[in-house]
Amino acid sequence: MKQNKYDDPKFFSAYEQMPRSVKGLEAAGEWHVLQALMPCLKNKRVLDLGCGFGWHCRYAREEQASSVVGVDLSEKMLQKARGKTDDSLISYMKMPIEDIDFPDASFDVVISSLALHYIKSFAAICQKVHACLAPGGRFLFSVEHPIFTxxxxxxxxxxxKGNRLHWPVDDYQAEGVRETTFLTENVIKYHRTISTYINDLIEAGFTIKAVKEPLPSDEMLKANPEMEDEARRPMFLIISAEKRELFRQFS
Structure with a gap:
């Protein structure tokens, strides 16, 4: 059984109170960078892996995507997403990300926000995303940065005195399970190196278009001075990758 902390009442109650859960994308410190990397979504078929409350699904439709599918394992998350969505061109599916099995070339854009570090095999997801993307399609995702995980x-x-001295980095090359605390205890995440993220994408048939380690926006730093420490270590990693056209895959 895949981990589903978000249906745990204690965990979900804490998650609901996070700024990004209350205010949406504008309260997410990495959103301004992710948004800038978004390809044109007009008339595109979009898949959101780990869609949560559906913020990115609704954004895609605001950008005139032709259809959007949001996938999430958590029924509580999907209930929130459906309650916030009034759009027949957005559909939500309850399933683990690991179990997606869409027909080839079903989508033009696949996005995922802070979900793939909960997945054991990133390589397997790359293969599945590659298969369900049309040639030239874009895979854009964010994860917790390997320095953070x-x-x-x-x-x-x-x-x-409780002052922050430094962010410790150790066991970086030891990929695998990390049992950590996020809102509650016993949260399972999977640590992998930056090179693994990039090489798994390349081996699946993607071309890397951009790699970003975002800082909060100037506006967010001004409004929340306590976030200045975010400049001392990266918390997020964002990668944009493109499915190579067929003639280039065999060149």
Missing amino acids: CLSTQDWFYDE
Whole structure:
């Protein structure tokens, strides 16, 4: 059974109160970078893996996507998404990301926001996304940065007064399970290196278009001065990749 912390009442209650859950995309520190990397969505068929409350699905339709499918394992997340959505061209499906099995070339754009670090095999997802994308289609996703995920503690080192000294990096090359605390205890994430993310994409048949390690926007830093420490280590990794055209795949 795939991990489904979001249907745990205690976890979901805490998640509902996060700024990005209440205010949406504009409260997400990485959104301004992810948005800038979005391809033109007009008349595109879009798939959102780990759609959560459906913020990115609704954004895609605002950008005139022809259809949007949101996939999530959590019934509580999907209930929220459906409650916030009044659009017959957006459909939501309850299933693990690992189990997607869409016909070849079903989508023009596949997006995923902060979900794929919960997936054991990124290589397998790359293969599935590659298959369901049309040639020239775009795969755009964000994950927790490997510098952030390498240690299970996922926290700063502090001095005796509680000041943040530095962000510890250790066991970076030891890919695999990390049992950590995010909102509640016993949350399973999967650590992998930046090179694994990139090489798995290349081996699946993608061309890397952009790699970003975003900082919060100037507006967000001004409104939340406590976020200045985000400049001391990357928290997010965003990658944009394109499915190679057929004639280039065999060249």
